[in-house]
Amino acid sequence: LFWQPSLFPTGNQNIQAANVFAAYWADVDNRVGGTVRYQVFIGSEEESANNQRKRATEERNQLDIISEYIRESQNTDFTGKWALLVEWSDVHAFDHLSFFNSPSSFEGETAEFLNSTNTFQAIIITDVFTTYVIYTYKCGELEWSGPDFLHA
Numbered sequence: 001l002f003w004q005p006s007l008f009p010t011g012n013q014n015i016q017a018a019n020v021f022a023a024y025w026a027d028v029d030n031r032v033g034g035t036v037r038y039q040v041f042i043g044s045e046e047e048s049a050n051n052q053r054k055r056a057t058e059e060r061n062q063l064d065i066i067s068e069y070i071r072e073s074q075n076t077d078f079t080g081k082w083a084l085l086v087e088w089s090d091v092h093a094f095d096h097l098s099f100f101n102s103p104s105s106f107e108g109e110t111a112e113f114l115n116s117t118n119t120f121q122a123i124i125i126t127d128v129f130t131t132y133v134i135y136t137y138k139c140g141e142l143e144w145s146g147p148d149f150l151h152a
Contacts, residue, residue, distance in 0.1 A: 092114060
């Protein structure tokens with residue numbers, strides 16, 4: 001009755017050739033709490049109005065920080081031109097038992113599991129020729145990983 005992620009490639013021809021990245025390979029349900037936010041950073045030298053120039057400077061600063069991390073960790077001269085940061089903040093696991101109207105002998109554990117939250121990020125950055133994906137998690141603070149605990 002539980003959804004389990006499947007390995008790639010799949011039998012689905014539309015997905016088989018796709019490039020996929022998953023910040024957290026689990027069934028997140030942000031309808032009951034938590035937020036998903038994103039921000040795009042563009043390194044552009046051609047800004048006209050003062051507020052646009054200030055925003056462009058802030059975006060370049062973020063691009064510089066991310067690019068510096070990549071340069072140091074990958075020993076490269078990479079400088080990002082565009083980045084997307086997505087954050088899943090305090091998101092819950094999907095309640096499969098309620099969704100399928102399944103009775104459970106694990107109700108106490110299920111309630112604790114469903115009240116747990118996770119926060120994590122994904123950053124995609126590119127210089128047009130090379131693209132990196134960075135995932136960030138707070139060490140020791142991921143509270144759930146999926147419904148597998150019910151089968152243990």
